[in-house]
Amino acid sequence: MHMPVHAFRDGASVMKKHWKLVGLGVGVLLAAEIYKKYNRKRRIQQRKDEVKKSCARLRQQLQNDGINEAKSKVITDLSITQLQSKLQNGELKAIDVLRAYQYKALEVNDKTNCIVEPIKEAEVWARELDNQTGPKGPLHGIPISIKECYSIKGYFVTAGMSYFLDKVVDDDAVLVKVVKAAGGVPFVRTNIPQTMMTFECSNPLYGNTTNPHDSTRSPGGSSGGEGALIGGGGSILGIGGDIGGSIRIPSHMCGIVGLKPTVQRLSLNGSLALNSGQTHVKPSGGPMANSVDGVVLAMKVLLDDTLFTLDPFVPPLKFNTKVYESKKPLRIGYYTDDGIITPVPACVRAVHEAKQALEKLGHTMVPFSPPDVHAAVARYTRTVLAERGDIAAGLLAGDEIDPSYKLMYHTYQTLPNILRMFFGLLMKTQDRLAGEVVSQRRIWFMLDWWDLHDEITAYKSKFIQHWRDMNLDAVISPGLACPALPSFKSIRVSTVLSYTALWNLLNFPAGSVPVSKVTENDQKQLNDTEVYPAKKYFERKLKEFCQDGVGLPVNVQCIALPYQEEVVLRLMKEIETNTK
Numbered sequence: 001m002h003m004p005v006h007a008f009r010d011g012a013s014v015m016k017k018h019w020k021l022v023g024l025g026v027g028v029l030l031a032a033e034i035y036k037k038y039n040r041k042r043r044i045q046q047r048k049d050e051v052k053k054s055c056a057r058l059r060q061q062l063q064n065d066g067i068n069e070a071k072s073k074v075i076t077d078l079s080i081t082q083l084q085s086k087l088q089n090g091e092l093k094a095i096d097v098l099r100a101y102q103y104k105a106l107e108v109n110d111k112t113n114c115i116v117e118p119i120k121e122a123e124v125w126a127r128e129l130d131n132q133t134g135p136k137g138p139l140h141g142i143p144i145s146i147k148e149c150y151s152i153k154g155y156f157v158t159a160g161m162s163y164f165l166d167k168v169v170d171d172d173a174v175l176v177k178v179v180k181a182a183g184g185v186p187f188v189r190t191n192i193p194q195t196m197m198t199f200e201c202s203n204p205l206y207g208n209t210t211n212p213h214d215s216t217r218s219p220g221g222s223s224g225g226e227g228a229l230i231g232g233g234g235s236i237l238g239i240g241g242d243i244g245g246s247i248r249i250p251s252h253m254c255g256i257v258g259l260k261p262t263v264q265r266l267s268l269n270g271s272l273a274l275n276s277g278q279t280h281v282k283p284s285g286g287p288m289a290n291s292v293d294g295v296v297l298a299m300k301v302l303l304d305d306t307l308f309t310l311d312p313f314v315p316p317l318k319f320n321t322k323v324y325e326s327k328k329p330l331r332i333g334y335y336t337d338d339g340i341i342t343p344v345p346a347c348v349r350a351v352h353e354a355k356q357a358l359e360k361l362g363h364t365m366v367p368f369s370p371p372d373v374h375a376a377v378a379r380y381t382r383t384v385l386a387e388r389g390d391i392a393a394g395l396l397a398g399d400e401i402d403p404s405y406k407l408m409y410h411t412y413q414t415l416p417n418i419l420r421m422f423f424g425l426l427m428k429t430q431d432r433l434a435g436e437v438v439s440q441r442r443i444w445f446m447l448d449w450w451d452l453h454d455e456i457t458a459y460k461s462k463f464i465q466h467w468r469d470m471n472l473d474a475v476i477s478p479g480l481a482c483p484a485l486p487s488f489k490s491i492r493v494s495t496v497l498s499y500t501a502l503w504n505l506l507n508f509p510a511g512s513v514p515v516s517k518v519t520e521n522d523q524k525q526l527n528d529t530e531v532y533p534a535k536k537y538f539e540r541k542l543k544e545f546c547q548d549g550v551g552l553p554v555n556v557q558c559i560a561l562p563y564q565e566e567v568v569l570r571l572m573k574e575i576e577t578n579t580k
C-alpha cells in the first residue's frame with residue numbers, strides 16, 4: 001500500500017514522542033527503584049544505629065547502678081528453681097534480677113552478637129512487680145528472652161528484612177502476653193536468620209550471631225540468638241519457634257534445652273510467619289532454657305487459662321503433672337542413623353549414653369527405624385518450599401541477600417530451571433535426596449497441593465501404625481547429625497535436617513537435651529574410615545566441618561506422640577539427671 005511521505009514524517013514524530021514517553025517512564029521507574037534501594041540501606045543503617053545506642057544506654061545505666069560481673073554472677077548462677085523461690089519469698093527483687101541478667105546478656109552479646117536489642121520497658125515492668133501487692137505470678141520477676149519474630153508492642157518485627165522496618169507492631173504476641181501476665185519480664189529480643197528459613201543466624205540488619213562455645217561456629221537457627229544467649233548464660237529462659245528444627249538445632253548446637261511442642265499446643269498468634277498460608281506443616285512456638293526445669297516451668301505457666309482465652313484455638317490442655325512425674329517404666333525406641341546422613345561419632349555416642357541411662361532407670365529400650373525417612377523429608381521440603389521462596393523473595397527485593405540464605409535463594413530464585421534441573425541431576429549422583437530437593441517443582445496446582453496433603457496424612461498413619469506395632473511410648477534420636485557447624489556452612493550439609501524436620505512433618509512433640517561434649521576420642525573416630533566411612537558427599541562435608549570440634553555440646557532428641565509433651569519432658573529430665 002502506498003503511503004505519502006508526510007505520513008511517514010508524522011509517524012516518525014509520533015514514534016519519537018512515544019519513545020520519549022517510554023524513556024521517561026523507564027527513567028522514573030529506575031529512579032524509584034534506586035531511591036527504594038537507597039532508602040532501604042538508609043533505614044538499615046538507621047536501625048543499626050538505634051540498636052547500638054540502645055545497648056550503649058543500657059550499659060551506661062548498669063554502670064550507674066554499680067552492676068558488675070560479681071554482682072551479676074551471684075544471681076545468674078542460680079538455678080531457675082532457686083531464682084523462682086527467692087523471687088517468690090521476696091529475698092530477691094525483680095529489678096535486681098533484671099539488672100544481673102541485662103549485664104550478663106550484654107556480655108554474651110559482645111562475644112556472640114545474639115541480641116537484636118534490649119527491651120527498654122523491662123525496667124518499668126520489673127519495678128511494677130516489686131511494688132505490687134497481692135499474690136505473685138509463677139514467673140514473678142524472671143527475665144525472659146524473646147526471639148525477634150514475636151511481636152512486642154512498639155518494636156520492629158522483621159525476620160531480618162528491611163521491608164518490615166516501615167512500622168513498629170502495635171500489640172504483643174499471645175505468648176508474650178501470657179509471660180507478662182504470669183509475672184515474667186521480657187528483657188531482650190534475640191537474633192534470627194534472614195527469612196528464618198535456614199538453620200543459621202545471620203541477616204543484614206542485625207549481623208551474624210556466633211556460637212558461645214566457639215566463635216567461628218554458628219549457634220544454629222533459626223532461634224539462634226536464643227541458643228547463643230542462653231548457652232552463654234545471658235538468659236535463663238526464652239521463647240523460640242520451630243518449623244524444621246529452629247528450636248532444637250540451636251539447643252543442640254549451644255548445649256541448652258529446647259522443646260518443640262505439637263503445633264498449636266502453644267499459640268503462635270502475633271509471631272511473624274512469612275508463609276502462613278502453608279497449611280500442611282505448621283510452625284510451633286516453644287520454650288528454650290538452660291535446664292529441663294526451666295522448660296517445664298514455662299510449659300506449666302503457659303498452658304493456662306490466660307493462653308486458652310487469648311487464643312481459643314489452643315486446645316485447653318493444661319500441663320499434665322501426673323504424666324511428667326510418673327515413674328512407670330516406658331518402652332522407648334532409639335535410633336542413631338535415619339539412612340539419610342550418618343551422624344558423626346559424638347552424636348551417635350550421645351544416643352548410646354542416653355539409652356544406657358534410661359535402661360538403668362528401668363525403661364525398655366528397643367531399636368527403632370523410622371520408616372521411609374527419604375520420602376518423608378522429600379515431602380517436607382516440597383511443602384515448606386512449595387512456592388520455592390517466592391514470598392520471601394518478594395519481601396527481600398532491594399535487600400542484600402545474606403550469605404546464610406544465598407545458596408537457597410539463588411537455587412530457587414535466580415537459577416534458570418534448566419540449569420537447576422542439571423544441578424539437581426548432578427547432585428543426585430552424590431546424594432539422591434539433595435538432588436531431588438534441588439530439582440523439585442514449584443507447586444502450581446491446587447490438586448497437587450491437596451495430593452501432597454494426602455501423601456503426608458498417609459505417611460503419618462503409616463508411621464503411627466509402625467509406632468503402635470512396636471508398642472512404643474517414646475523415641476530417642478540424635479539431636480542432629482553433627483555438633484555446631486562453622487558459620488554459613490549449614491546449607492552445604494542440609495540433609496542433617498532430616499533428624500529434626502521429620503518430627504515437624506509428623507507433628508510430634510520433640511525436645512532436645514544436652515548429654516555430652518565432643519571428646520578427643522570422638523574426633524579420632526570421626527577420622528577413622530572404619531568407624532565413619534563418609535561415603536556420601538554430605539558426610540564428607542560433615543567430616544570436614546566437624547574437625548577441631550572438641551568441647552562442643554551434643555544433645556539427644558526425645559519424641560512422643562502428639563500432645564504428649566509431658567512424656568518428652570519426663571525423658572529429657574531423666575536424661576539430664578542421669579548423663580554427663
Ligand SMILES: CCCCCCCC/C=C\CCCCCCCCCCCCCC(=O)NCCO
Pocket residue numbers: 196197198199221222241242243244245246247283377381384385407408411433434435437438491492494495496497498
Ligand atoms: C532437607 C534436605 C535438604 C537437601 C538440600 C541439598 C542442598 C542443596 C543446596 C541448595 C538448595 C537448598 C535447599 C534447602 C533445603 C532446606 C529447606 C528447609 C529449610 C527449613 C528450615 C526451617 C528452619 C525453621 O525451623 N524455622 C522456623 C520458622 O518459624
